[in-house]
Amino acid sequence: MALMTERTLVLLICVQLLVLVLLYQVSYDHETAHYENTFWKSIAIATKINKAIRAVSHYKQKLPDCPRTSQLTGGPLNISFPLWLNMKQVEQKHLLVRRGGSYSPPNCTATYKIAIIIPHRNRMEHLTYLLYHLHPFLQRQQLKYRIFVIEQAGNYTFNRGKLLNVGFKEAMKHENWDCIFFHDVDLIPEDDRNTYICDLFPKHASIAMDKFKYRLPYKHFFGGVSALTPEHVEKINGFPNSYWGWGGEDDDIATRIKLNKMLVARPPIHIGRYKMISHKRDKGNEKNPERFQLLKNATLRWEEDGLNNLEYILLSKKNNHLYTNITVDIGTSKGLQLYR
Known part of the structure; x- marks a missing residue:
């Protein structure tokens, strides 16, 4: 409905301008008395069109608030990974999603504004499946949202924490989001009652993965999918930039939360x-042999390793149909590499 309203506004404005131009042209071809009469007729028509525009605009502004708990969610979901699926087919399925992967409920004003940050490299198949399931999942929760895919350029060692920091910085340039979801590309939520909104404390959403037989692998596990408000992110100085390769950064984040006297929701x-x-370990994302030593020093390092020492080069930003793709050079442990 909101989309149709915007189109109606544009159409009405165009009609108004066309009527004024045509009537003005016709009036020039007649005598002065008739010109005056035509002029006032055009003013009357324009006034009526303006009233219609104001009425439509007023209607648009008066959309009811979406409920805090959506009635469209249904609980457990049947998750499948069709072999025939491709990104073009997913795009055709989600025509209400605007370019850049943004969406607002058409029949009500969303209560929550959510940004989804997905670190990514060489995982297009996984990204296709995630977007196939995630867009309808979020829409049933009646959220205003935008999906950001943060792509690491080059073939150097992957750095999830640094990409999450980049995602936060770039997403906040678009909107003052209520909540930021940091989302691994290979995890699909299985129950749409798992609301993608923030809590009083940082939230660990992926508490039960099939990989761990739907149990928390250990008490302080914070990996996979997490949700923090912008204030939470700033308070813990974002994510560590120093973990190159797989493992350790999510435990470092849990330590930061604890040091700042916050609980985990x-x-x-x-x-x-x-x-x-399911997938094999990516080349360039091998286990980080330094992760345990880095974790030992996390309490000493967190205030100097995060948002406040983040360095990256923005290579491109593209508004694809289902997501905003941000490609960055985050370099290596030895410094930035230029890909321009």
Whole structure:
């Protein structure tokens, strides 16, 4: 409905301008008395059109607020990974999503504004499946949202924490989001009652993955999918930039939360369920042999390793149909590499 309203406004304005131009042209071809009469007729028509525009605009502004708890969610979901699926087919399925992967409920004003940050490299198949499931999942929750895919350029060692920091910085340039979801590309939520909104404390959403037999692998686990307000992110100085390769950065984040005297919020274990897309370990994302030593020093390092020492080069920003793709050079452990 909101989309149709905007189109109606544009159409009405165009009609108004066309009527004024045509009537003005006709009036020039007649005598002065008739010109005056035509002029006032055009003013009357323009006034009526303006009233219609104001009425439509007023209607648009008066959309009711969306409920805090959506009535469109249905609970457990049937998650599948069709072999025939491609990104073009997913795009055709989600015509209400605007370029850049943004969406607002058409029949009500969203209560929450959410940004989804997905670190990514060489995982287009996984991204296709995630977007196939995630867009309708978020829409049933009646959220205003935008999906950002942060792509690491080059073939150097992957750095999830640094990409999450980049995603936060770039997403906040678009909107003052209420909540930021940091989302691994290979995890699909299995229950749409797992609401993608923030809590009083940082939230760990993926509490029960099929990989771990739907149990929390250890008490302080904070990996996979998490949600923080912008204030939470700033308070913990974002994510660590120093973890190159797989492992350790999510435990570092949990340490930062604890050091800042915050608890971790979690959904019930039967709701916070996720299915992981099976895959082999990526080249360039091997286990980080330094992760345990870095974790030992996390309490000493967190105030100097994060948002406040983040360096990257923005290579491109593209508004694809289903997501905003941000490609960045985050360099290596030895410094930035230029890909321009």
